[in-house]
Amino acid sequence: MDLNDHKSRKVANWLLLGVFMTVVQIALGGITRLTGSGLSITEWDVVTGALPPLNEAAWQTLFAKYKTTPQFQLLNFDFTISNFKFIFFWEWFHRLWARTIGLVFAFGFIYFFIKKYFQPNMIKPLLVLFLLGALQGAIGWIMVASGLEGDAVYVKPTRLALHFVFALGLLAYTYWFALSLIAQPIRRNSGNQDATHKISTIRKFAWVILLILFFQLIYGALMAGHKAANVASTWPTINGEWVPAGLLGKEGFFLNAVNNTIWIHFIHRGVAYLLLLLIILWSAKLLKLQGNNFWVRARIAPALLVFIQVLLGIFTVLSSVHIIPGIWGGFEWLAQLHQLVGMLLLLSVINILYATK
Numbered sequence: 146m147d148l149n150d151h152k153s154r155k156v157a158n159w160l161l162l163g164v165f166m167t168v169v170q171i172a173l174g175g176i177t178r179l180t181g182s183g184l185s186i187t188e189w190d191v192v193t194g195a196l197p198p199l200n201e202a203a204w205q206t207l208f209a210k211y212k213t214t215p216q217f218q219l220l221n222f223d224f225t226i227s228n229f230k231f232i233f234f235w236e237w238f239h240r241l242w243a244r245t246i247g248l249v250f251a252f253g254f255i256y257f258f259i260k261k262y263f264q265p266n267m268i269k270p271l272l273v274l275f276l277l278g279a280l281q282g283a284i285g286w287i288m289v290a291s292g293l294e295g296d297a298v299y300v301k302p303t304r305l306a307l308h309f310v311f312a313l314g315l316l317a318y319t320y321w322f323a324l325s326l327i328a329q330p331i332r333r334n335s336g337n338q339d340a341t342h343k344i345s346t347i348r349k350f351a352w353v354i355l356l357i358l359f360f361q362l363i364y365g366a367l368m369a370g371h372k373a374a375n376v377a378s379t380w381p382t383i384n385g386e387w388v389p390a391g392l393l394g395k396e397g398f399f400l401n402a403v404n405n406t407i408w409i410h411f412i413h414r415g416v417a418y419l420l421l422l423l424i425i426l427w428s429a430k431l432l433k434l435q436g437n438n439f440w441v442r443a444r445i446a447p448a449l450l451v452f453i454q455v456l457l458g459i460f461t462v463l464s465s466v467h468i469i470p471g472i473w474g475g476f477e478w479l480a481q482l483h484q485l486v487g488m489l490l491l492l493s494v495i496n497i498l499y500a501t502k
Contacts, residue, residue: 302370
């Protein structure tokens with residue numbers, strides 16, 4: 146390994162640490178949502194907000210601010226200071242972890258810059274990375290602000306979906322950047338037209354799956370935002386029907402598509418089956434193509450993960466009938482695992498796209 150390879154490996158490890166921390170951050174976002182904690186902190190103090198309240202007077206001040214929110218007045222009006230401390234912790238920790246990610250990237254950037262580890266081809270991706278990180282923080286606050294006005298008791302589902310999708314975009318971009326420093330794509334032999342055609346076909350298929358998967362993840366966020374899992378806690382039918390009544394509401398098509406819970410539930414289920422079928426067909430092509438060690442490992446993951454993801458989705462829906470407000474139970478664990486495997490499925494498709502570039 147030459148000096149440049151050593152430097153690239155170090156930078157890649159830093160980026161992969163960022164990937165891991167981003168996965169944890171998205172998982173913390175899921176816990177924050179499932180515990181109803183997202184609106185417990187009504188201000189965004191970048192510096193002073195890093196510390197939790199240090200005495201009872203500070204707790205009472207923050208609790209008084211929470212009492213002015215629609216969520217407290219319309220939903221959690223019976224909350225005690227103990228209840229407030231519980232939901233405050235998850236939102237505070239979610240924000241603290243975001244700050245920690247920022248520090249890890251900032252200090253890592255300074256260190257590698259001083260040590261001259263960055264090569265010219267890394268500069269543009271790094272700038273894009275920091276821009277995406279800053280944008281994600283801004284979208285996060287816009288999302289929280291949507292739940293602090295009018296009669297909102299939760300953040301707007303569309304803004305939750307936007308926040309989630311941008312987080313996934315940041316995750317995918319960081320992972321791709323890391324792969325570009327440590328992994329080798331499949332070598333294309335211009336004399337082997339059959340192999341070249343297979344690689345091209347697999348790559349086109351990967352783009353189709355990635356687009357459908359992003360659409361599915363958006364609808365997963367809408368499911369979460371609207372708490373739409375328990376509108377149909379049955380399987381394989383939806384409340385006894387294959388095509389449920391009420392799919393087309395009185396609103397226009399777009400508003401129906403993002404607000405109608407039975408439509409959102411139906412689409413999320415249907416696209417899951419579509420992805421399962423497409424990835425099975427795609428995997429048959431992946432397994433026929435030989436390549437380097439990275440490819441041999443990467444080609445197995447999508448099929449395995451999509452099976453797990455569909456099963457988790459089914460069990461999550463079935464367990465939604467047992468939801469108890471304010472209690473973390475089976476539904477919450479399954480929903481959290483469902484989100485986590487969805488992220489891993491996304492990264493597994495990124496692997497294939499990178500390997501065939």
